Amino acid sequence: MNQAKAVNAIKGAVRKAFTWYSEEYKEAYKRATVRVLIKDKDGNPTGRFRDFVECAQCKNHFYKKDTQIDHIEPVGKAFDWPLNETFLVWFHKLWCSVDNLQALCKDCHSAKCKLERKQGKYK
Numbered sequence: 116m117n118q119a120k121a122v123n124a125i126k127g128a129v130r131k132a133f134t135w136y137s138e139e140y141k142e143a144y145k146r147a148t149v150r151v152l153i154k155d156k157d158g159n160p161t162g163r164f165r166d167f168v169e170c171a172q173c174k175n176h177f178y179k180k181d182t183q184i185d186h187i188e189p190v191g192k193a194f195d196w197p198l199n200e201t202f203l204v205w206f207h208k209l210w211c212s213v214d215n216l217q218a219l220c221k222d223c224h225s226a227k228c229k230l231e232r233k234q235g236k237y238k
């Protein structure tokens with residue numbers, strides 16, 4: 116395994132761990148969740164509720180699976196190999212405070228990522 120591959124493998128693993136274990140990630144979803152009263156086909160309230168995630172950009176409501184947690188200030192370029200302080204800088208940017216996190220729908224997220232890549236801010 117070469118160095119670039121090793122960096123990519125570690126990056127992927129830490130990103131996954133962030134989505135699995137981070138309290139900040141869970142809190143970001145909690146903050147974006149809206150409880151919506153379900154109406155029947157005639158528009159009458161059923162008395163039942165369903166949770167949706169509100170996209171911070173377009174403000175539409177989505178099923179959670181159709182949303183992603185975005186770093187408002189991008190995480191930035193990858194770290195160097197062997198792991199040194201550039202890894203820690205990257206790690207702390209990824210594992211940031213909930214205030215730098217927002218839920219976005221997939222369309223808004225990919226548009227933001229594309230723009231950031233164009234501006235040279237690697238996601």
Ligand SMILES: [Zn+2]
Pocket residue numbers: 170171172173174175219220221222223224
């Ligand atoms: Zn959106």
